[in-house]
Amino acid sequence: MALDAAGTPALWQQGWYRHARRLDSPNFGQRPQAAQIDLIVIHSISLPPGQYGGAKVQQLFTNELDWQAHPYFESIRGLQVSAHFFIERTGALWQFVSCQHRAWHAGVSSYRGRSNCNDDSIGIELEGLEGSHFEPGQYESLRSLCAALLQAYPIEHLAGHEHVAPGRKLDPGAGFDWLQLRNALGLPASCFPPAPMGP
Numbered sequence: 001m002a003l004d005a006a007g008t009p010a011l012w013q014q015g016w017y018r019h020a021r022r023l024d025s026p027n028f029g030q031r032p033q034a035a036q037i038d039l040i041v042i043h044s045i046s047l048p049p050g051q052y053g054g055a056k057v058q059q060l061f062t063n064e065l066d067w068q069a070h071p072y073f074e075s076i077r078g079l080q081v082s083a084h085f086f087i088e089r090t091g092a093l094w095q096f097v098s099c100q101h102r103a104w105h106a107g108v109s110s111y112r113g114r115s116n117c118n119d120d121s122i123g124i125e126l127e128g129l130e131g132s133h134f135e136p137g138q139y140e141s142l143r144s145l146c147a148a149l150l151q152a153y154p155i156e157h158l159a160g161h162e163h164v165a166p167g168r169k170l171d172p173g174a175g176f177d178w179l180q181l182r183n184a185l186g187l188p189a190s191c192f193p194p195a196p197m198g199p
């Protein structure tokens with residue numbers, strides 16, 4: 001175990017965050033060489049949509065979801081996806097892919113003049129429904145995670161899936177409070193998508 005100068009476990013080890021519960025996903029790949037990881041992509045997900053709790057998202061990201069367990073799951077049968085992080089409604093934080101690797105969350109995407117956002121971004125899924133609100137505990141987990149990411153990676157942009165795949169994706173949607181996140185992190189507006197942001 002890597003220790004920092006004070007003898008405490010390091011916040012990051014090979015791209016894994018100490019304060020996240022680790023559950024390895026097989027859905028990842030290598031990043032391109034010299035990838036500049038400067039973007040955080042924020043998503044929302046719930047399975048089935050609008051239903052919270054349980055372990056269906058964790059099962060999806062580890063290819064363990066029973067496609068027959070709900071009619072909605074039939075519509076995504078065989079989907080192989082992942083995100084680096086998932087934040088439950090309670091604020092509980094999970095990590096599925098090392099930040100050193102490429103997770104499969106953004107799909108066809110383009111932002112800050114570069115395409116294939118999975119190559120050089122970190123994906124964070126919030127348990128929720130696009131357009132609906134998110135819980136205070138989720139904002140707190142997101143804030144501390146983003147602060148730790150800002151220390152470890154040259155992050156310059158935070159955007160939603162809806163911003164990197166406009167017209168194709170709608171998450172996290174109008175219920176996500178970008179201004180709250182921006183203020184909590186003390187970042188300039190230039191790090192975020194242009195207004196209108198949030199409700």
Ligand SMILES: [Zn+2]
Binds near residue numbers: 042044105169171
């Ligand atoms: Zn998304």
